[in-house]
Amino acid sequence: xxxxxxxxxxxxxxxxxxxxxxxxxxxxxxxxxxxxxxxxxxxxxxxxxxxxxxxxxxxxxxxxxxxxxxxxxxxxxxxxxxxxxxxxxxxxxxxxxxxxxxxxxxxxxxxxxxxxxxxxxxxxxxxxxxxxxxxxxxxxxxxxxxxxxxxxxxxxxxx
Numbered sequence: 001x002x003x004x005x006x007x008x009x010x011x012x013x014x015x016x017x018x019x020x021x022x023x024x025x026x027x028x029x030x031x032x033x034x035x036x037x038x039x040x041x042x043x044x045x046x047x048x049x050x051x052x053x054x055x056x057x058x059x060x061x062x063x064x065x066x067x068x069x070x071x072x073x074x075x076x077x078x079x080x081x082x083x084x085x086x087x088x089x090x091x092x093x094x095x096x097x098x099x100x101x102x103x104x105x106x107x108x109x110x111x112x113x114x115x116x117x118x119x120x121x122x123x124x125x126x127x128x129x130x131x132x133x134x135x136x137x138x139x140x141x142x143x144x145x146x147x148x149x150x151x152x153x154x155x156x157x158x159x
Contacts, residue, residue, distance in 0.1 A: 002073045003157060006106045009076030013132040016154040019103075023047075026100060026158050030065055033098055033154065037062035040093065043085030044100055064094040064150070069124075070116035071106040075131055078155065079113055082126035091128060097150040099130065103159035 007017045020026045023046030030041075031050060038055035041047060044067045055061045066086065068078035078099050082088055091097050107113050117127055133153050 002106050002108055003103050005108075006071060006073035006076060006101075007157070009073060010131075010155055011076075013076050014153075015076065015132050016152065017157065018154070019157040021159070023158060026156055029156055030098060030100075033096075034063050034065070039063040039065065040090045041065040042067060042087075042090050047100075058089050058093050061094040063096045063098060064090040064092075065098045065100070066091050067100045068102070068105060068155075069127075070113045071101050072110040072113040073106055073108050075110045075113075077110065077113070077129050077131035079117055080128040080130060081117065081120070081124035082128070083124060088126060088128065091130065092149045095150055096152045096154070097130070098154045098156060101155050101157045103157055106157075 010017050018029060020029050027047055027050055030047060034052065036053060038053045038061050040058055040061045041050060041052050042065060044065070066080050069081040071078045078101055080091055107116065117124065130153065133151050
């Protein structure tokens, strides 16, 4: 039930969600999303053989691909832990962000997701919680999408 609740909540936040059975299918899905676009792809087991055009300047990337450390069904959110091979730029610079979410890492509550992170030793140097495309409102309440990050977020749930 947790995966279904996570999917429903994430979709209600405007996130495009797709479930794939395994990492081979995930690799195929990621390849279909990226196509020939310049992309930033974190070091994710199962995606090593993915053919990617790496831009000379990360600001010129069209897609970023990250892996969630944990996720919260009630919030439709994922936690990305900064580590070697997983820099923040992957999730912030490209206009499209794809997050690989393993079904067994989806927790019921936000607190359980935070507990997963708190159990890490040593703790990560940075954590991002992603719950949809970047949004920002100005003083007149005009909503702008993609102001401080991607305009489109996709979750690929594996398993």
